[in-house]
Structure formats: structure tokens, C-alpha cells
Amino acid sequence: MKINVVLYHPEIPQNTGNIMRSCVGFHAKLHLIRPLGFKLDEARMRRAALDYFDYLEYEAYDNWDDFKSKNKGKFYYLTRYGHKSPSTINFKEDSKDNDIYLVFGAESTGIAYDILKDNLEDCYRIPTTDKIRSLNLSNCAAIMLFLASEAINDDTIVVTHEPDTMKGENFIDDLDLKELDIIHREYDHKGDN
Numbered sequence: 001m002k003i004n005v006v007l008y009h010p011e012i013p014q015n016t017g018n019i020m021r022s023c024v025g026f027h028a029k030l031h032l033i034r035p036l037g038f039k040l041d042e043a044r045m046r047r048a049a050l051d052y053f054d055y056l057e058y059e060a061y062d063n064w065d066d067f068k069s070k071n072k073g074k075f076y077y078l079t080r081y082g083h084k085s086p087s088t089i090n091f092k093e094d095s096k097d098n099d100i101y102l103v104f105g106a107e108s109t110g111i112a113y114d115i116l117k118d119n120l121e122d123c124y125r126i127p128t129t130d131k132i133r134s135l136n137l138s139n140c141a142a143i144m145l146f147l148a149s150e151a152i153n154d155d156t157i158v159v160t161h162e163p164d165t166m167k168g169e170n171f172i173d174d175l176d177l178k179e180l181d182i183i184h185r186e187y188d189h190k191g192d193n
Contacts, residue, residue, distance in 0.1 A: 001095045003028040003148050004071070005141055008064065008115075009106040011037030018138035021052050026145040030058040033067050037106075064115065073099035075122055078144060079110055080134040082125035086144060089124065091151035100152075102144045107137050 005028050010016050016038070023030045032040065040060055061067040074094045076086070091100060105111035116123055126140055134140070 001073070001097070001152075002099045003095075003145065003152070004031055004073070004099060004101045005029070005145065006031040006033065006067070006075075006101050006103040007137075008033045008103060008111050009035055009037075009109070010104075010137070011107045012137070013038040015107065015136065015138040017047075017050070019141045020056050020058070021050065022138070022142045022145050023057070024052040024055045026149045028057075028145055030056065031067060031071070031101075032058065032060040033064055034060065034062055036060075064112070071099070071101065073101055075101045075103055075119065076144075077103045077111055077116060077119050077123045078126065078140055079105065079116055079123050080125055081110075081116060082123040084124050085127050086124045086147055089147070089151075091148045092153070095148075095152050100148055102141070102148065104137055104141060 003026065005019060005023055007016060007019065007030070010032065016032070016036075020030060022028075061070070076089060078086070094100060103111060110116075126135055126143055128135060135143075
């Protein structure tokens, strides 16, 4: 089954861009629920998602009811008001017959209280010290995507090393440090001219 990230009224495009990248990295679909704090057009989306946009699976909805009418599965609501840790979630069991939806709220206001109240049993809080209210939205999404992917372990995430399309699995093994040191010294002295 599929892992989905749901952003309820996201406000900050940089956070959404980071989450787009994480969704691509964990093979998850992104759902954006309006209103958004930024314009949703292809040029802006491409800029926010960098070169990962072509791999991003996403959909935008006019409101929460529109989203809920089109998506069925097991929903987890991440909120500072949650009383349980995500470590108590049995993603593997819950994903057997269901798509998984990780729901996150707006950066300033979170998920609407009525939605939380209707779903108290499925509200979770990522544990932190008492010095902060909550973590950054994109950090929360990345943590939850990792936890869900690791638990489900459905072989959609198979790269455990640097892909050959980038620097390659043995990049560090094969790296000539003497040559690298020469390159760094040459680069450092460019500013001296």
C-alpha cells in the first residue's frame, strides 16, 4: 500500500519544497489542501522541488472534505496536541489493507481543532523537550516518512548507498585524498589573486 503525506493549509513554500523532496525520496504521494500560503503553479512548484519535481506525485484539493471524499485509508494526525508517540504506530499491520496518510497542519495553526477532535485516537506528537512547542513541519514529515517506510519495508526504498547516477556506491572508497587536497588548496587560493 502507498504512503501519503497530507499538508493541511501549508503556509511556507520552502517547507513544502523540502517535503516534496522527501516524498520523492520515500516514494510517497503529496496531498495539498487549500488554502495554501503560496501560489501553486508549475514554475513555483518546480523551483520549490528543485530537480525532483518530475518524480513528484502530488494532488491539490479545494478543502478537507474534497480530500477526504477522494482518499480512503488509515490516517495519522501529527499535532502538538497528540498524546501518543508515533513509535506506538504499527505501520506494517495498518498498511496491509490500507493506504497510509500522514496528516500535518499549517505551520502557524496546525490542523483544525474539529478534525483533531473527531480523530483523537489517531493523533500523535513527535516527542521533544519541553523547551519547544513543536518541530519544523518539514522535519516532522521527514521523520514520519522514515518511520513509516522503515516499518513497512516494502522494497520501494532500495538505495542504501549513493546511486551510480550521482557519485556512486564506492565514491569514498575510491577517493584519492591527495588529489582532493590539491584541489582544495587550489580553490582556497583563488581568492588570493
